[in-house]
Amino acid sequence: MIRFESVTKQYPDGTTAVDDLSFEVAEGELVTLVGPSGCGKTTTMMMVNRLIDPTRGRIVVDGADIAGVDPVRLRRRIGYVIQQTGLFPHRTVLDNTATVPFLTGWKKAEARARAAELLDLVGLDPDVYGPRYPDQLSGGQRQRVGVARALAADPPVLLMDEPFGAVDPVVRERLQKEFLRLQATMHKTVLLVTHDIEEAIRLGDRIAVYGAGRIEQYDTPASVLGAPATPYVAEFVGTDRTLKQLSVTGIDRGDLERPPFARLGEPASEAARRLRAEGARWAVVLDEDGELHGWVGAEELAGAGGTVAGHARRMEAWVPFTSTLKAAFSEMLKHDAGWIAVLDGHRFLGVLTPTKLHEALRRTIDSDERGVPRDRARVDSVPTQ
Structure with a gap:
């Protein structure tokens, strides 16, 4: 042009x-x-x-x-x-x-x-x-x-x-x-x-x-x-x-983790049993279409009656999948969150953690410096104790 x-x-x-x-x-x-x-x-x-x-x-x-x-x-x-x-x-x-x-x-x-x-x-x-x-x-x-x-x-x-x-x-x-x-x-x-x-x-x-x-x-x-x-x-x-x-740097699906989840209409006692079995302290709450409704703590479900819907909390820390890593990091800081939900429309895709965010950034820098596609760049992480 x-x-x-x-x-x-x-x-x-x-x-x-x-x-x-x-x-x-x-x-x-x-x-x-x-x-x-x-x-x-x-x-x-x-x-x-x-x-x-x-x-x-x-x-x-x-x-x-x-x-x-x-x-x-x-x-x-x-x-x-x-x-x-x-x-x-x-x-x-x-x-x-x-x-x-x-x-x-x-x-x-x-x-x-x-x-x-x-x-x-x-x-x-x-x-x-x-x-x-x-x-x-x-x-x-x-x-x-x-x-x-x-x-x-x-x-x-x-x-x-x-x-x-x-x-x-x-x-x-x-x-x-x-x-x-x-x-x-x-x-x-x-x-x-x-x-x-x-x-x-x-x-x-x-x-x-x-x-x-x-x-x-x-x-x-x-x-x-x-x-x-x-x-x-x-x-x-x-x-x-x-x-x-x-x-x-955009969010990559490969950087998302899938945490434990509970269904909105699921009995609270059943969700509590699964979370105990998985050793999980919390779960995201999804409806039957996989759309994000919120999150719930395992302690709140223990001994509770009714369905998960009656105990779920609103999810504040989330970004669209089209967001950048900067937007995701900003939301983490804003809500003092250890992870952030990533959505495609209303559909829940997974969560981005600080560790995965750091790995994604390092992989991007490595790919640019070496001139290789980002999906071929490797990041070696040091295990934390």
């Missing part, structure tokens, strides 16, 4: 912003450009919509060399989101969102209907927020409007320059999650500039780590963290890159 071919940008004073840049962004891929201030990442992005023209080289977007495309027409086909949102202060939120459809000749009613649809998509009720003006919104709400406006003409390419940088960390993380949800639905081709390696890791399908005017490494977040290509990348990613890898 986007291809840079030996692209260089040099200014009249001799400053080289980017030097001989070559890389590709696949259709539907979200690529983060990360690096320190002045490294050329924003220049790279601004050359895609010809706010800056390259000195040498070629940029191809959707099969066309953009040097031969009228800049105005090009920009109307590319969404653009910046840190300060750039909303027009004298126009309502609805009309701000409908700006590009207005400019491209949509009828007013159609443009506003599209704007309302997108405001709803980014979590802003158009009936509530549409009539407001930008200064009546919070920083996070203005960022959402900026994203909605960029998507209004349904562009195939989206450029985002520090889009979540002007809000506090809590709102920033919420916006990042919201954008990932949108991207999973829209599959836009996205270039996102950030100076924050955590954000780059969290959002990117691939990461371009910039040095001075060039890309030092272009790879998946897991590979950048697990196998930095240069000492510069290793230093930029940080000495805690092993911990960062938790955020890009």
Whole structure:
């Protein structure tokens, strides 16, 4: 979808912003450009919509060399989101969102209907927020409007320059999650500039780590963290890159343990007998379809009447199977739990323990460093006494 071919940008004073840049962004891929201030990442992005023209080289977007495309027409086909949102202060939120459809000749009613649809998509009720003006919104709400406006003409390419940088960390993380949800639905081709390696890791399908005017490494977040290509990348990613890898490592079914379980409608006395026989102090409680209902302690069942349902407790510590190891670890810490349930929808798959979480992380690091598939990486654990 986007291809840079030996692209260089040099200014009249001799400053080289980017030097001989070559890389590709696949259709539907979200690529983060990360690096320190002045490294050329924003220049790279601004050359895609010809706010800056390259000195040498070629940029191809959707099969066309953009040097031969009228800049105005090009920009109307590319969404653009910046840190300060750039909303027009004298126009309502609805009309701000409908700006590009207005400019491209949509009828007013159609443009506003599209704007309302997108405001709803980014979590802003158009009936509530549409009539407001930008200064009546919070920083996070203005960022959402900026994203909605960029998507209004349904562009195939989206450029985002520090889009979540002007809000506090809590709102920033919420916006990042919201954008990932949108991207999973829209599959836009996205270039996102950030100076924050955590954000780059969290959002990117691939990461371009910039040095001075060039890309030092272009790879998946897991590979950048697990196998930095240069000492510069290793230093930029940080000495805690092993911990960062938790955020890009998914849960594997092979890492889940199956603890004792009791059925919701099972007699409490029968469940107590089985737990005693297994030497178990507790069990997860499942219904007849294998869906998680909660957990129960062996002591509570001992001598109890009725069914397990009358003694089960709510399960607080759980995550979806699609979660990362970081999310699982966070839930463990939040609930001070020695294990965490993993669900596929409502269906119980098993539990993840700290030991298995550690083994999964070590296996991921080993596979990245050795360049072997993760299912072939071995982890030798030292038995605990």
